[in-house]
Amino acid sequence: MKSSVLTVSRKLKFYQLVVFDQVVQSGSLLRAAQILNMTQPAVTKVIHEIESYFTAPLLVRSNRGVRLTELGEVVLRRARAMLAELRALTDEVQAHHEGVSGHVVVGTLISASASLLPLALRLLKERAPQVLVSVRIGQFDQLFPALIVGEVDLVIGRVPDDWRGREESRTLGFDSLYEESLSIVAGSRHPLHDQAVSSLADLQAYPWILPPPGSLLRRTVNGLFAEADLPLPANVIESLSVLTNVALMQDQNTVGLLPMKTARQLSGQGGIRSFTFGTPLRFGGIGCFYAHNREPGPAARLFRECTRLASERHVISD
Known part of the structure; x- marks a missing residue:
């Protein structure tokens, strides 16, 4: 059966995408069930429902856990982008009702994690103590794909010397912070x-x-x-x-x-x-990277401003 926006939207629910994403992150149905406070049969049912919508397996089960099929990789990439937008929507509504709050996920490299990032986080917490911040440390080959699909809101680190020629430069931009x-x-x-x-x-x-x-x-x-x-x-x-x-x-x-x-x-x-x-x-230069194709939530916008303020203090302290 041919899928369409109408047929998928009638069946697919956001919570099912949350479950699917958690199963992939956990590597097993049982661990995902424990994290989500669900039973394993309930998680299995959700996965079966999603697979029925797309009329093909998304996961391969084995004694070692689960792995994505080729179609599963496509669905996961799009699902994570939709979940990122849902998180941004939730933050926007929360900010409208209560002021700046929400959740911002920051990726960082060694170049910024020990000095600039802590200062930016302190500035953020002074302005919006309700904001939850998750910090993910990694290398660019891990953090840039996560930023593109919305798993990460911002990435702070060194600007590659060959940035203009890199594929990521088409979808990502950056604020230049300091040398x-x-x-x-x-x-x-x-x-x-x-x-x-x-x-x-x-x-x-x-x-x-x-x-x-x-x-x-x-x-x-x-x-x-x-x-x-x-x-x-x-x-x-x-x-x-x-x-x-x-x-x-x-x-x-x-x-x-x-x-x-x-x-x-x-x-x-x-x-x-x-x-x-x-x-x-x-x-090299240190920058704050963001996605061109996604409007950041209020918490991410505020943190981006805090990185600029932190970089100014950083330079003055030299």
């Missing part, structure tokens, strides 16, 4: 902190923590070593976890990299120190 530099750091008692370190070559033989391949920061690091005509260090751990990296550097031997703002913040706690190379190492 960030890069610091090479180690434990505060690293032996070379008391010596004249003039280049990467002085540090290359030490153990290093590098960003994973494919991340924006890794491309920057690869460029730094290439410009210095040096191979990447041989003794490497790949990690983007700030807490893990700082802990590893407490051996007073391992060297790592952090955005300068983050390095300054952590240096004040005595755990790490930055090496000085004379000329600052450029990291």
Whole structure:
């Protein structure tokens, strides 16, 4: 039977999409039922109803859980976009009745999560304490698709150097917030902190923590070593976890990299120190990304304003 807007709209309900989305997130019908406070048969019934509307399976069940069919991926992408609009509608109505409240989901990268983001969140809570904020940390290949379909309202992080040529630039825009530099750091008692370190070559033989391949920061690091005509260090751990990296550097031997703002913040706690190379190492611009095709709710609009205010304070504090 051919599907149409009329036939689907008569049958499909938003709560069914919520259940479908939760099943995919949970990876199993049982876990989704527990999270939604439903019985497993009730969740199974909802999935069967949705599949009957589209006259094809959306999920493949196995002993390991569930996975999406090709059609299921199409339906999930559109369902999440509709649920994002429903969340925005709910926030708009709530704001009309009670003032700014609601829920904003923010994606962030290492470049902003330790310094700019906390300041922006404090400013938001000063203005609208009722707003619920969910923070999702990840890389661009995870956060940009989520922003496009509406799972995430805004993403704060480094602007890719090749942004104009990227596919995402057609559907996403960004507010330019500030320019960030890069610091090479180690434990505060690293032996070379008391010596004249003039280049990467002085540090290359030490153990290093590098960003994973494919991340924006890794491309920057690869460029730094290439410009210095040096191979990447041989003794490497790949990690983007700030807490893990700082802990590893407490051996007073391992060297790592952090955005300068983050390095300054952590240096004040005595755990790490930055090496000085004379000329600052450029990291790139930091921006607040948003979707062109979706009107943000009041909570997201307010948070976007708070990121701009936070960036102004950020720059003044340098």
